[in-house]
Amino acid sequence: MKxxxxxxPGPTPLPPEICESLSRxxxxxxxxxxxxxxxxxxxxxxxxxxxKNDVFMLASSGTGAMExxxxxxxxxxxxxxxxxxxxxxERWTELCEAYGIKPIVLKVExxxxxxxxxxxxxxxxxxAIKAVFSTLCETSTGVTFDIKALAQVVRxxxxxxxxxxxxxxxxxxxxxxxxxxxxxxxGSQKGLMLPPxxxxxxxxxxxxxxxxxxxxxxxxxxxxxxxxxIDKTDTPFTPAIGLxxxxxxxxxxxxxxxxxxxxxxxxxxxxxxxxxxxxxxxELFAPxxxxxxxxxxxVPQGIDGEKLVxxxxxxxxxxxxxxxxxxxxxxxxxxxxxxxSEFDIILGISCLEKVFxxxxxxxxxxxxxxxxxxxxxx
Amino acid sequence: MKxxxxxxPGPTPLPPEICESLSRxxxxxxxxxxxxxxxxxxxxxxxxxxxKNDVFMLASSGTGAMExxxxxxxxxxxxxxxxxxxxxxERWTELCEAYGIKPIVLKVExxxxxxxxxxxxxxxxxxAIKAVFSTLCETSTGVTFDIKALAQVVRxxxxxxxxxxxxxxxxxxxxxxxxxxxxxxxGSQKGLMLPPxxxxxxxxxxxxxxxxxxxxxxxxxxxxxxxxxIDKTDTPFTPAIGLxxxxxxxxxxxxxxxxxxxxxxxxxxxxxxxxxxxxxxxELFAPxxxxxxxxxxxVPQGIDGEKLVxxxxxxxxxxxxxxxxxxxxxxxxxxxxxxxSEFDIILGISCLEKVFxxxxxxxxxxxxxxxxxxxxxx
Numbered sequence: 001m002k003x004x005x006x007x008x009p010g011p012t013p014l015p016p017e018i019c020e021s022l023s024r025x026x027x028x029x030x031x032x033x034x035x036x037x038x039x040x041x042x043x044x045x046x047x048x049x050x051x052k053n054d055v056f057m058l059a060s061s062g063t064g065a066m067e068x069x070x071x072x073x074x075x076x077x078x079x080x081x082x083x084x085x086x087x088x089x090e091r092w093t094e095l096c097e098a099y100g101i102k103p104i105v106l107k108v109e110x111x112x113x114x115x116x117x118x119x120x121x122x123x124x125x126x127x128a129i130k131a132v133f134s135t136l137c138e139t140s141t142g143v144t145f146d147i148k149a150l151a152q153v154v155r156x157x158x159x160x161x162x163x164x165x166x167x168x169x170x171x172x173x174x175x176x177x178x179x180x181x182x183x184x185x186x187g188s189q190k191g192l193m194l195p196p197x198x199x200x201x202x203x204x205x206x207x208x209x210x211x212x213x214x215x216x217x218x219x220x221x222x223x224x225x226x227x228x229x230i231d232k233t234d235t236p237f238t239p240a241i242g243l244x245x246x247x248x249x250x251x252x253x254x255x256x257x258x259x260x261x262x263x264x265x266x267x268x269x270x271x272x273x274x275x276x277x278x279x280x281x282x283e284l285f286a287p288x289x290x291x292x293x294x295x296x297x298x299v300p301q302g303i304d305g306e307k308l309v310x311x312x313x314x315x316x317x318x319x320x321x322x323x324x325x326x327x328x329x330x331x332x333x334x335x336x337x338x339x340x341s342e343f344d345i346i347l348g349i350s351c352l353e354k355v356f357x358x359x360x361x362x363x364x365x366x367x368x369x370x371x372x373x374x375x376x377x378x
Numbered sequence: 379m380k381x382x383x384x385x386x387p388g389p390t391p392l393p394p395e396i397c398e399s400l401s402r403x404x405x406x407x408x409x410x411x412x413x414x415x416x417x418x419x420x421x422x423x424x425x426x427x428x429x430k431n432d433v434f435m436l437a438s439s440g441t442g443a444m445e446x447x448x449x450x451x452x453x454x455x456x457x458x459x460x461x462x463x464x465x466x467x468e469r470w471t472e473l474c475e476a477y478g479i480k481p482i483v484l485k486v487e488x489x490x491x492x493x494x495x496x497x498x499x500x501x502x503x504x505x506a507i508k509a510v511f512s513t514l515c516e517t518s519t520g521v522t523f524d525i526k527a528l529a530q531v532v533r534x535x536x537x538x539x540x541x542x543x544x545x546x547x548x549x550x551x552x553x554x555x556x557x558x559x560x561x562x563x564x565g566s567q568k569g570l571m572l573p574p575x576x577x578x579x580x581x582x583x584x585x586x587x588x589x590x591x592x593x594x595x596x597x598x599x600x601x602x603x604x605x606x607x608i609d610k611t612d613t614p615f616t617p618a619i620g621l622x623x624x625x626x627x628x629x630x631x632x633x634x635x636x637x638x639x640x641x642x643x644x645x646x647x648x649x650x651x652x653x654x655x656x657x658x659x660x661e662l663f664a665p666x667x668x669x670x671x672x673x674x675x676x677v678p679q680g681i682d683g684e685k686l687v688x689x690x691x692x693x694x695x696x697x698x699x700x701x702x703x704x705x706x707x708x709x710x711x712x713x714x715x716x717x718x719s720e721f722d723i724i725l726g727i728s729c730l731e732k733v734f735x736x737x738x739x740x741x742x743x744x745x746x747x748x749x750x751x752x753x754x755x756x
Contacts, residue, residue: 006406019403060438063597219477238389239574321408
């Protein structure tokens with residue numbers, strides 16, 4: 001018998017209510033029945049985005065929603081600043097380049113956060129920057145950026161702040177309206193506990209002015225079409241009906257737990273995981289800007305990181321993530337995002353310990369689990 | 379009690395095996411487990427597309443795959459010919475315009491097919507046309523275009539033939555390689571019996587030369603990235619994991635029925651439906667080019683077409699489709715595409731008869747059902 005457990009930063013496990021809703025007979029999207037579902041989903045998303053702005057639902061993965069941000073805000077030749085501290089920051093740069101937008105790259109060392117003063121300096125130095133692209137949780141490094149502080153800097157300029165919150169929204173706090181974040185982009189398969197296949201995007205009034213002016217060519221991701229449709233509780237193209245029905249189940253679960261309780265749970269699970277890593281004499285990859293959605297730790301010397309992940313998954317059914325991009329083989333990442341309880345963390349650490357022992361890594365068996373338990377008992 | 383039946387041209391009903399597969403726990407996409415699924419899906423899709431070319435799976439609706447065709451084949455300023463005989467033909471024109479491509483529109487009267495000689499004339503007259511955009515089943519009118527004959531014309535020119543087969547693939551014949559069709563685009567929620575959220579696209583060698591030259595800006599729908607990924611049994615961005623797992627179930631069902639048997643079943647269901655419409659003294663909208671995927675009939679005089687569709691759906695649970703675009707209120711459409719048996723058609727016609735009677739339309743009760751039964755008995 002092999003039982004499977006998923007501790008990856010997307011997809012994250014599906015609650016049974018969501019599995020059940022995905023198995024229901026499909027309904028047609030141009031019906032009052034589906035309109036009611038769409039309306040409920042939009043209201044629920046606004047609560048999770050902490051915004052009064054429309055939240056558009058796209059039939060795409062999160063990258064599609066990122067593309068929607070770029071092509072709807074900017075035009076060929078525009079300048080944008082990209083805060084690039086990992087693989088997903090790099091995606092903004094690639095997207096800008098694909099559409100003829102000049103990305104000024106603010107490189108942040110992988111595993112580090114960004115001092116708002118540095119951003120301020122860049123924005124003072126560079127003129128005519130129309131948009132600042134950033135990331136909430138940089139899944140590739142386990143960093144959560146201080147979006148609240150960065151937004152304070154950007155809101156004093158002409159630029160809009162765009163946050164890739166694909167990883168993190170619904171797991172860590174992001175108060176779009178209160179913090180003055182202009183555009184938030186999200187995907188379904190992380191904090192929202194759904195399968196991948198839905199992208200979300202919301203834009204402030206300040207951002208919407210850019211949408212009106214943007215000359216980037218677009219059709220599928222055109223937010224002006226999406227706006228016309230949403231005003232009639234519709235979508236411009238066939239929506240991902242099944243996923244939107246499941247989204248309402250996810251939003252129901254989130255409403256009943258409450259956003260504050262959700263953020264607290266993620267914080268506690270993250271603390272427990274970090275504490276376990278330290279007890280196992282591992283080095284955290286992002287000690288000063290650690291994300292509450294995913295923990296990245298360095299693979300100890302003498303241990304093959306890819307083999308570690310493979311053994312946990314293929315021999316014991318526990319799927320965690322390895323390193324991405326330049327950190328391939330050097331990192332492993334345990335996600336504690338979405339439908340994850342304290343005991344999921346315990347079992348994940350226990351499996352990690354077992355495989356470490358088998359691979360010859362020297363530490364006291366049980367020390368990681370115990371350290372996590374101590375945090376979780378508090 | 380109200381029991382629901384779906385007879386719309388997308389989404390189409392889900393077989394129970396597909397519902398079940400959608401409810402399974404999610405797995406991670408960067409694993410050998412998912413790679414095996416992806417490989418099986420791609421092989422199965424090739425059989426349905428009747429091609430040896432790669433078939434790319436996009437996390438998008440069908441329109442996303444149409445956009446992928448436009449932005450990967452062409453560049454700003456290029457000329458394309460659009461065969462426009464309904465709402466979905468118009469979508470090609472809109473897509474071309476969005477990307478600065480000059481669409482030369484070959485208008486086909488709604489409800490009619492296209493004589494290949496007319497296409498030939500256009501292609502002789504207009505020079506430097508790089509792509510001809512067409513539609514397999516024009517869902518808005520119930521027409522199936524004679525793609526085989528159109529392909530014979532286009533293959534003698536420099537242009538590539540692109541077919542929107544979103545509606546129709548897996549229901550009516552489209553032999554991509556044999557007929558010399560260059561690009562086929564599809565979606566998941568029609569003949570493939572899945573929920574919406576997957577787009578598919580396949581391109582011939584002739585088309586791939588255009589892909590290499592294309593200068594349209596693109597990122598999410600970039601087929602060169604998709605090609606690099608597929609060669610490693612991967613996707614460039616997070617795939618719609620759950621839908622791809624369900625796709626394998628759909629492909630399994632299709633394999634066991636066999637493509638020829640599937641096409642025959644659709645043909646028979648369509649003949650039965652058309653025969654019923656005539657018995658009910660209704661006029662078919664596309665008598666000379668009627669699709670085997672969906673039947674469109676004119677709403678009889680004195681009857682409100684929108685009320686008809688609404689009453690069938692809201693009072694009796696049978697969802698058919700009304701008219702779209704310029705035919706809104708004037709048409710109704712009964713789909714017989716995907717997971718539809720002969721008795722689904724019978725119940726749909728029976729419900730239509732009941733509502734017609736209640737609305738005061740004069741005909742002999744049972745005549746439509748009987749006409750369908752006669753065809754189905756053969």
